[in-house]
Amino acid sequence: MAAPFSAVCGILAGVKNNNQTPVxxxxxxxxxxxxxxxDLPPDLPWAVLPFDAASxxxxxxxxxxxxxxxxxxxxxxxxxxxxxxxxxxxxHQRGLRRWLARLLNPRSARIRVGKPTDNxxxxxxxxxxxxxxxxxxxxxLFQSVIAQPMLADxxxxxxxxxxxxxxxxxARPNHTLTRLGDRVLGWFWTRFxxxxxxxxxxxxxxxxxxxxxxxxxxHRSHLDYLLLSWVLYRAxxxxxLVAAGINLNLPLVGSVLRRGGGxxxxxxxxxxxxYPRVVQAYIHSRLLNRQPLEFFPxxxxxxxxxxxxxxxxxxxxxxxxxxxxxxxPIALVPVGVAxxxxxxGGGYRYELEGRSKRSEGLADLPKAWRALRSDPLGRVRVSFxxxxxxxxxxxxxxxxxxxxxxxxxxxxxSAVGQLGLIVxxxxxxxxxxxxxxxALAVLQAAAGLPRRRDCxxxxxxxxxxxxxxxxxxxxxxxxxxxxxxxxxxxxxRHRALALGLLSIAVLGGASARRTHSLFELAWPxxxxxxxxxxxxxxxxxxxxxxxxxxGLLDPKPNANYRLLAALAEPVVPAVTRMLAILRQHLDxxxxxxxxxxxxxxxxxxxxxxxxxxxxxxxxxxxAYRRFVVHLDDIGARVDGRLTRRARRTASRLLLAFxxxxxxxxx
Numbered sequence: 001m002a003a004p005f006s007a008v009c010g011i012l013a014g015v016k017n018n019n020q021t022p023v024x025x026x027x028x029x030x031x032x033x034x035x036x037x038x039d040l041p042p043d044l045p046w047a048v049l050p051f052d053a054a055s056x057x058x059x060x061x062x063x064x065x066x067x068x069x070x071x072x073x074x075x076x077x078x079x080x081x082x083x084x085x086x087x088x089x090x091x092h093q094r095g096l097r098r099w100l101a102r103l104l105n106p107r108s109a110r111i112r113v114g115k116p117t118d119n120x121x122x123x124x125x126x127x128x129x130x131x132x133x134x135x136x137x138x139x140x141l142f143q144s145v146i147a148q149p150m151l152a153d154x155x156x157x158x159x160x161x162x163x164x165x166x167x168x169x170x171a172r173p174n175h176t177l178t179r180l181g182d183r184v185l186g187w188f189w190t191r192f193x194x195x196x197x198x199x200x201x202x203x204x205x206x207x208x209x210x211x212x213x214x215x216x217x218x219h220r221s222h223l224d225y226l227l228l229s230w231v232l233y234r235a236x237x238x239x240x241l242v243a244a245g246i247n248l249n250l251p252l253v254g255s256v257l258r259r260g261g262g263x264x265x266x267x268x269x270x271x272x273x274x275y276p277r278v279v280q281a282y283i284h285s286r287l288l289n290r291q292p293l294e295f296f297p298x299x300x301x302x303x304x305x306x307x308x309x310x311x312x313x314x315x316x317x318x319x320x321x322x323x324x325x326x327x328x329p330i331a332l333v334p335v336g337v338a339x340x341x342x343x344x345g346g347g348y349r350y351e352l353e354g355r356s357k358r359s360e361g362l363a364d365l366p367k368a369w370r371a372l373r374s375d376p377l378g379r380v381r382v383s384f385x386x387x388x389x390x391x392x393x394x395x396x397x398x399x400x401x402x403x404x405x406x407x408x409x410x411x412x413x414s415a416v417g418q419l420g421l422i423v424x425x426x427x428x429x430x431x432x433x434x435x436x437x438x439a440l441a442v443l444q445a446a447a448g449l450p451r452r453r454d455c456x457x458x459x460x461x462x463x464x465x466x467x468x469x470x471x472x473x474x475x476x477x478x479x480x481x482x483x484x485x486x487x488x489x490x491x492x493r494h495r496a497l498a499l500g501l502l503s504i505a506v507l508g509g510a511s512a513r514r515t516h517s518l519f520e521l522a523w524p525x526x527x528x529x530x531x532x533x534x535x536x537x538x539x540x541x542x543x544x545x546x547x548x549x550x551g552l553l554d555p556k557p558n559a560n561y562r563l564l565a566a567l568a569e570p571v572v573p574a575v576t577r578m579l580a581i582l583r584q585h586l587d588x589x590x591x592x593x594x595x596x597x598x599x600x601x602x603x604x605x606x607x608x609x610x611x612x613x614x615x616x617x618x619x620x621x622x623a624y625r626r627f628v629v630h631l632d633d634i635g636a637r638v639d640g641r642l643t644r645r646a647r648r649t650a651s652r653l654l655l656a657f658x659x660x661x662x663x664x665x666x
Contacts, residue, residue: 031109036206211331305490322390331387340378381412404531420489425569446546498539500571508656573617
């Protein structure tokens with residue numbers, strides 16, 4: 001008899017039925033059962049691990065099928081593991097410690113029913129997946145690290161240096177602190193956020209099997225560390241060790257984070273050849289110990305909402321670890337995180353304007369607390385992608401690209417992000433409710449975004465939109481909300497790239513040939529940073545179909561013009577940056593490159609400001625240099641000058657782009 005099954009959703013702190021079914025056996029045994037699959041085959045026996053009387057009594061409350069010993073079985077079975085509690089004592093399957101765990105936690109049984117399997121190793125791994133790691137002294141950790149192949153040639157003084165590095169680097173997870181953190185964070189998410197939406201976690205848990213997970217998350221806020229650990233703990237998966245920057249190793253805060261599973265690495269490995277070897281040995285030893293890990297491959301928090309280019313240093317160590325014949329299986333789990341409101345938006349603008357990053361300190365905590373309390377924070381969305389198993393022949397570049405693409409494919413599509421893509425495209429950030437709804441429907445159809453009817457109400461509750469009275473009222477974005485809308489839109493900008501470019505072409509009256517010229521110039525320069533495939537034909541066809549169905553291929557009616565300008569908005573920052581560079585090459589071909597880039601930067605920023613837009617997405621000077629490299633690569637720029645064909649294409653694009661807004665001058 002299959003037990004009830006419910007999805008993991010909502011604020012987990014307030015949802016007791018988190019994909020769980022209450023179970024009670026005899027007078028003293030109780031707990032909850034968690035299912036990896038909704039519909040279990042009715043004819044398979046259940047393999048129970050451990051196969052003691054208490055475990056069998058609890059399993060019998062969930063099924064009428066035959067129970068077999070999970071330690072020794074043959075054929076296909078339904079795996080059912082039973083642990084009492086989730087601390088280190090729960091790891092023991094027999095003997096005095098198993099009896100002690102049952103005595104201390106008789107009503108805290110954690111029963112997990114997995115997908116059918118014929119692999120006994122899978123059953124063993126399922127038992128340990130949600131339990132705290134075995135406690136390890138620092139001396140034992142040190143011996144484990146120096147035993148790794150990359151440190152095998154060291155001795156004496158070098159061992160002492162390794163020990164010093166390890167004291168700063170290593171996490172010292174404490175299960176008592178983890179349980180306390182679960183309660184504190186449960187209160188925090190419930191108190192400050194209206195919802196925490198989780199997608200894809202149940203399939204991930206079932207698909208991991210005997211693999212050790214390495215969670216690779218997008219990075220938006222310092223809250224990411226706490227959020228993912230808390231979600232995984234609530235989902236009965238082992239809390240990972242989390243890679244954090246050494247800048248977070250602050251007095252008191254660093255100690256708490258370290259005991260919560262954080263390990264601290266330097267921003268740069270240069271200057272000390274031993275240090276990267278110690279980091280690699282530490283990661284290698286933790287994976288050998290089947291300890292889940294969590295990295296933020298972007299290297300730092302995204303300052304504009306866009307997914308940053310991956311830094312593959314730590315991921316390289318994981319890929320190399322998978323080549324070790326003694327290494328247990330490893331699976332990479334991409335995770336996307338999206339917030340409706342970024343508390344540190346002002347700090348991101350400060351850095352994008354070219355000023356140096358402010359160092360974190362204890363003095364920032366009161367300021368962060370005030371920011372959290374001052375405005376409604378809306379929802380947090382976490383999306384788990386299917387695990388990607390590493391193999392001995394896995395190539396680092398291919399693995400990194402696959403992770404980036406999976407992030408983009410499964411990126412949570414918030415209401416704030418969807419409206420943030422199009423609202424700035426209306427003059428003055430103002431639009432009628434009817435035309436905003438129409439533009440949103442076209443965007444969702446072309447970009448494959450989920451259709452939601454409550455987008456407008458949800459964004460208004462956050463204060464990002466104001467509304468006049470009336471049946472077809474006018475809504476507008478206050479100036480203070482525009483950076484937040486732009487930031488949220490950054491997470492979805494890749495989904496609207498083709499639609500935005502096509503809308504610009506339609507506004508300029510471009511023929512099919514000139515539309516293709518625009519895509520040939522713009523798509524290769526934008527797609528790699530957004531982890532999009534080089535072939536732009538399928539997304540262009542989808543965008544053209546969406547515009548045709550909405551009757552928007554003719555820009556002459558004013559209503560169509562307004563909608564096309566709004567639909568072009570997702571690419572306005574990137575195209576503004578691109579055309580600002582082309583303008584400088586046309587107007588000042590003999591100027592030095594640095595001077596051209598500085599003028600292009602100022603011109604793009606001023607163009608967005610004069611048109612009433614946020615300039616947040618054109619402040620990064622590195623993006624300007626990347627486009628110049630692209631021009632060199634495709635042969636459009638030779639000896640520092642645009643070719644004749646490139647000049648002609650640039651002139652046409654500038655004329656077409658000016659159709660977006662008569663005040664928009666680059």
